[in-house]
Amino acid sequence: MEHQLYIYNTLTRKKERFIPIHEPNVGMYVCGPTVYGDPHLGHARPAITFDILFRYLKYLGYKVRYVRNVTDVGHLENDEDEGEDKIAKKARLDQLEPMEVAQYYYNSYRKAMELLNVLPPSIEPHASGHIMEQIEFTQKILDAGYAYESNGSVYFDVEKYNSDHHYGKLSGRDIDEMMETTRALDGQSEKRRSADFALWKKAAPEHIMRWKSPWSEGFPGWHIECSAMGTKYLGEEFDIHGGGMDLIFPHHECEIAQSKAALGKESVKYWMHNNMITINGQKMGKSLGNFITLGEFFTGGHALLTKAFSPMTIRFFILQAHYRSTVDFSSEALEASEKGLERLMEGYARLQNLKASEKSSIEIGNLREKCKEAMNDDLNTPIVISYLFESLRIINLVHDGKETISQEDLDELQSVFKLFIEDILGLQPAGTASEGIEAYRKAVDLLLNIRLEAKKNKDWTTSDKIRDELTSYGFEIKDTKDGFEWSL
RNA sequence: GGUACUUUGGCCGAGUGGCUAGGCGCCGGUCUGCAAAACCGUUUACGGCGGUUCGAAUCCGCCAAGUACCUCCA
Structure with a gap:
């Protein structure tokens, strides 16, 4: 593909020439919404940013598979991995089925994206629909020796991983320092170290979102869904992974570690992050x-x-x-x-x-x-x-x-x-949707032509009346050198 | 405390060594029956102090202020 597209790679902190792994195909994965609240301006930014990239790559001639996930399980309320699932919590508060909550906000999100003229991605996989894949991915990490089971839950062993690879390469963190500075765990935790993160969580009795697994009835950890679904739809190695800057740590850092641990290779070539709206x-x-x-x-x-x-x-x-x-x-x-x-x-x-x-x-x-x-x-x-x-x-x-x-x-x-x-840029001309009615347009043109004649005859009363009345209905009238323009 | 980053004219916001960013606003003008639109022009910009250089908003150092991440968040 003949082009000179350079994109900024968070991993190297440099702009790099974009060269896909399997030209002319491009695989692109972007972290989508956790569907437990109304879509807000913060959701619009990554969606629009990567919509631009999606559109531009297609313009350059690539065949792009754009995957944007929907997180509808596994998002815990606080770290320590002891909290309650966000969707489940919202469901309990609203007395709804968890999937009802997720569906409602997902519909709301899609509607907003459509209004913003954000093109739908090629695939929008739901975390809840890929529990098997996440269990299998977790098993691979266990088999590779980078995770441990503890009381029905499975945790990623960050220290072990860091001794073989570099945990923190994306966010520029030194994990040894982090381990020293992080406060000691209270004795109750199932985790060996606070930096470890959950791959699978055993569900408490009152927890309503739960699935069977080799370790317990429970639910997947937050980070694993992206690794599992990205691998499933884009392969073990793909080109672009995007998201908001706030996801660099810990989410994307964990993804890198999970994929490397399970697959033995780097999954993502270019990491891209949009900044925040303040x-x-x-x-x-x-x-x-x-x-x-x-x-x-x-x-x-x-x-x-x-x-x-x-x-x-x-x-x-x-x-x-x-x-x-x-x-x-x-x-x-x-x-x-x-x-x-x-x-x-x-x-x-x-x-x-x-x-x-x-x-x-x-x-x-x-x-x-x-x-x-x-x-x-x-x-x-x-x-x-x-x-x-x-x-x-x-x-x-x-x-x-x-x-x-x-x-x-x-x-x-x-x-x-x-x-x-x-x-x-995906900017839609205003009023294209309501433009269809030819007779209505002709009627307005007719009125304005009458006004034009009135003007010629210096009949300002008539001409101003037409303009003022139309203006009051919401029309915008602009006189030009030899005629007029109008819009609604 | 650690990590990353920001500081541009009235406001928003580009720009990594020399040449006009752009938008909005303000003001003046052209056009016009009036208005709107359009057009032309104008508007003391690069946080502070040093350094490198023939030359710095742009590179380096120090200082100041601010933000994000280190717990969920796009």
Whole structure:
């Protein structure tokens, strides 16, 4: 594949040329949601980040298998691996079946992702549907001698693993120091060391989510699902594993150790992590209680929001920052994005109706190549957007009749805008869904044509009445040099 | 305490050695019956102190402030 895509690999802390293991196939695994709460802005970031990567890899010609898991079991409330499963807890509180809770929030998550125009992954495996695979994976680790059974539970032996390999390579931790600094366990724990983590947990009598295993009736540890499902659908070695930066430790560190222990090899070639969204400089997170759900954004129903914001505004806002930077949320920043997006999309709509001339009076530049270069540089979407805005100026100048454009240049601009705005950035033109009704459009055109005549006759009363009435119904009327434009 | 990282103009946010990021806002102008839109122009940017260099927002050191991870979280 002819391209120069470089992506930042957390493992090496460098940008590396992307070369897949089995060209033209690419395997990509991204940590999805734990479905026990409403989807919030924090869920949108990785979904959009890796949606961009998914779209761009496909544009480059790869055949991508994109796996994004759904965690519906095994997520414990606290470490020490003594807590209660999140889904089960929520189910008990709401008096629902655990699977009912998971299904409800999973539906909610998918709906939000659809609104954000995030493409569905190739496979969305549920942890609860892969208990066998997780048991088998755990058995492999036991067989390899990197885990031990304790009172019906199975734990990963971090110290043993670290003596043969390097536990902490992804997060840059020194496990020996960690073991010294971590406080001593109380005598009750089944774990030999606090750094050890559960592969399988024996279920307490009151625990409602449970499965049979060689060790006990119980449930899998949190980290094992990704190793098991990633291996199942992408093979023992695959190209990209992504997720939020907060998962680097311990989740991804544990995954690396599990896979190496069970399979004897490195599973993942490129580790990619998106940064967090902050709110007043602090991470937006469920546990901090400062998160805003996506539903609240779409309706404006949150104290921190001055108004509702469309899904495309949220998407655009996120894409205006590089995925490895934190992005600080504020209503003011979102409003700025909203206006910018509106102007960009109006220009994009205008571009479709631009009239070509003999020749161009203005250089359109090599927009296509520049945008590709920006994408190739670790998916630099803010730069792509800045180039689009620069070209927007040309579109508007031609639209105003101040510059001319040749058919060839016009075709190129239309093609590049379509490619980057719709196909790669995934920004949907507003109102495309409601655009279908031809008669309605003609009716509005008719009204505005009547207004145009009134204007010619200097009948300002009639012309203003038409404009003001339409405006009050929610239409936006813009006069142009020789006519009008409108949108709803 | 350990690890990773951040600090850019009114706000958001790119940028790793020299050349305009971009968006939003503000102000002035063009256009217009008015308005909106559009266009043009303007707006004291690189936390502080040193160092390297012909040249640093960009490299190095120290200091300051802040964030994340080290317990669930995207």
